[in-house]
Amino acid sequence: MSTFSVLARLESIEELYKNVFLAWLHCRQISSAAKPGQFIMVSCNDYLLKRPLAIHQVNQTKEAFAVLFAVCGKGTTWLSKQQPGTELSMLGPLGNGFSLAPEAQNILLVAGGLGIAPIRFVAQSAREAGKSVILLQGASTASCVYPADNLPEQVKCHIATEDGSCGAHCLVTDMLGDYIEWAEQILACGPNVMYHPIAARNNRLSSARPFQISLETRMGCGFGACYGCSIKTAAGMKKVCHDGPVFDYYEIVWDKNPGI
Numbered sequence: 001m002s003t004f005s006v007l008a009r010l011e012s013i014e015e016l017y018k019n020v021f022l023a024w025l026h027c028r029q030i031s032s033a034a035k036p037g038q039f040i041m042v043s044c045n046d047y048l049l050k051r052p053l054a055i056h057q058v059n060q061t062k063e064a065f066a067v068l069f070a071v072c073g074k075g076t077t078w079l080s081k082q083q084p085g086t087e088l089s090m091l092g093p094l095g096n097g098f099s100l101a102p103e104a105q106n107i108l109l110v111a112g113g114l115g116i117a118p119i120r121f122v123a124q125s126a127r128e129a130g131k132s133v134i135l136l137q138g139a140s141t142a143s144c145v146y147p148a149d150n151l152p153e154q155v156k157c158h159i160a161t162e163d164g165s166c167g168a169h170c171l172v173t174d175m176l177g178d179y180i181e182w183a184e185q186i187l188a189c190g191p192n193v194m195y196h197p198i199a200a201r202n203n204r205l206s207s208a209r210p211f212q213i214s215l216e217t218r219m220g221c222g223f224g225a226c227y228g229c230s231i232k233t234a235a236g237m238k239k240v241c242h243d244g245p246v247f248d249y250y251e252i253v254w255d256k257n258p259g260i
């Protein structure tokens with residue numbers, strides 16, 4: 001696995017939907033090495049810590065990649081105000097991403113909130129591999145729904161919102177049961193609270209079906225040096241930034257990780 005410390009040129013940046021920005025960055029090294037589920041650590045001006053951002057998309061020529069981020073603090077506010085042409089210091093691609101099971105043809109993707117950031121990249125890879133893809137997308141309200149015309153072609157998208165303003169009036173995990181039988185592999189990303197009830201609510205979900213999730217944790221270094229992102233798994237302590245952020249759902253010892 002190759003990781004690069006680079007200056008990447010910002011090609012474009014726009015507010016794609018409410019408070020969520022899409023930025024395209026020119027960097028052949030990261031774009032050509034990136035796998036769905038991996039992330040970068042980007043320096044935001046002189047703020048001390050780099051920010052982890054999931055890789056959202058890679059262009060056809062693998063010379064540029066996109067990140068999708070919400071403005072939620074000083075660093076991301078600074079990032080959202082940068083102009084095309086700015087060079088940004090970053091490290092990436094980092095972590096272990098999603099892996100599509102070769103034998104699985106029907107791929108069910110579940111994205112809660114900004115979990116769509118890495119899931120969009122998985123959808124792209126799955127469609128390029130000729131797989132059938134259904135995406136369940138959850139958001140708090142209609143203005144927080146990722147625009148469907150930014151999804152790869154032939155991805156069937158079903159939306160759930162918490163206030164019922166778009167799609168089904170429920171949590172995205174409530175829709176999972178309707179697609180369990182169809183799915184041959186499930187890949188999910190969302191706030192960690194989304195994962196806890198999934199197995200309990202969907203008792204047809206069995207460990208025989210591959211189920212990968214991407215975890216969100218606070219990160220310091222992003223490359224395994226500070227132990228700030230350690231979690232308990234069935235195979236012992238692991239670091240989200242280095243061993244993940246994608247894990248087998250059944251590997252996580254949920255009741256031993258109160259912080260996630």
Ligand code: FES
Pocket residue numbers: 218219220221222223224225226227228229230239240241242
């Ligand atoms: S963020 Fe430092 S070890 Fe994971």
